[in-house]
Ligand code: ATP
Ligand code: MG
């Protein structure tokens with residue numbers, strides 16, 4: 001296909017997007033550091049070396065691209081809005097990215113569209129007085145969150161009692177903050193939603209398991225959740241995404257509370273960790289779907305369904321910089337297992353270095369197959 005897509009960011013999401021684009025012979029130009037993971041599988045001289053927060057680099061990237069998109073939301077949206085007003089196609093819309101990149105504004109937006117979200121409160125100056133007021137209103141624990149630049153839980157601090165207020169302020173100093181009421185969830189669910197030029201489609205609702213606020217495992221479909229709730233989760237995710245302008249995939253993270261209420265935790269305006277399983281488990285992956293959506297190519301709805309159950313396990317770095325490679329080597333001998341390494345070089349503790357996906361006729365079989373790899377991951381991250 002004779003198209004060129006420019007991507008702000010070239011991490012693992014950009015790399016897997018590039019794999020999908022390569023199969024359709026779509027050219028992908030990346031704006032990121034010289035040795036970014038995505039650039040390593042895209043051999044042409046027109047990548048841009050620089051930052052996705054730098055306006056001049058973004059302007060440079062936009063030249064000769066049919067459409068610009070993102071693999072990370074922490075980008076300069078002022079220049080994207082300016083380029084958009086000059087006729088550059090950007091998906092999703094810069095306005096959408098700028099709302100979502102501020103988690104507090106994102107929640108205010110969702111409330112305006114009557115989408116159920118975790119209750120939140122503004123913290124204008126970050127004083128201990130303000131946090132005490134949050135404690136009185138929400139009770140303890142509550143979650144203190146950075147409005148911007150948050151990922152993998154870096155930016156969150158669970159405040160367990162008023163004695164932890166000064167520690168929380170110190171941990172997140174110099175960041176714009178807001179607070180969230182603690183969600184007593186029985187499970188976390190996620191749905192990848194695809195917004196095309198004329199429809200909003202959903203992948204199945206999956207279960208995500210986080211450890212230390214980092215996604216560890218994804219079960220597709222979610223375990224021990226009725227099909228009625230799974231359907232409700234898909235509908236809520238679609239309603240939330242439909243309130244944002246622009247095409248592409250969106251990752252919607254949700255809390256399933258003990259009384260079966262669903263609340264949105266957050267939305268990502270791009271492919272997402274909770275959708276990696278789609279590469280092996282669905283005929284059209286989240287990366288294929290993102291590419292097709294932004295280029296106005298067809299996406300049959302049934303291609304978003306599971307071929308068979310899947311479990312995805314993240315491989316995080318350990319204290320040994322090569323620890324993640326040992327997991328990947330072990331996984332080579334595990335049946336029904338696909339391995340993805342992100343080519344980030346040496347690992348460090350908690351950094352996402354790769355993932356594996358097991359698919360099997362039943363979740364139970366997939367669980368048995370993946371258990372030795374979960375054990376191995378626990379050893380390096382323990
Ligand atoms: P991501 O890498 O998904 O972008 P993030 O840094 O934006 O992560 P969040 O999604 O806000 O972080 O939170 C990470 C995890 O922390 C959640 O998946 C959940 O397990 C826990 N968490 C977040 N907010 C709350 C809350 N209000 N109540 C209880 N747990 C929460
Ligand atoms: Mg996030």
Ligand code: MG
Nearest residue numbers: 152253265266
């Ligand atoms: Mg999250």
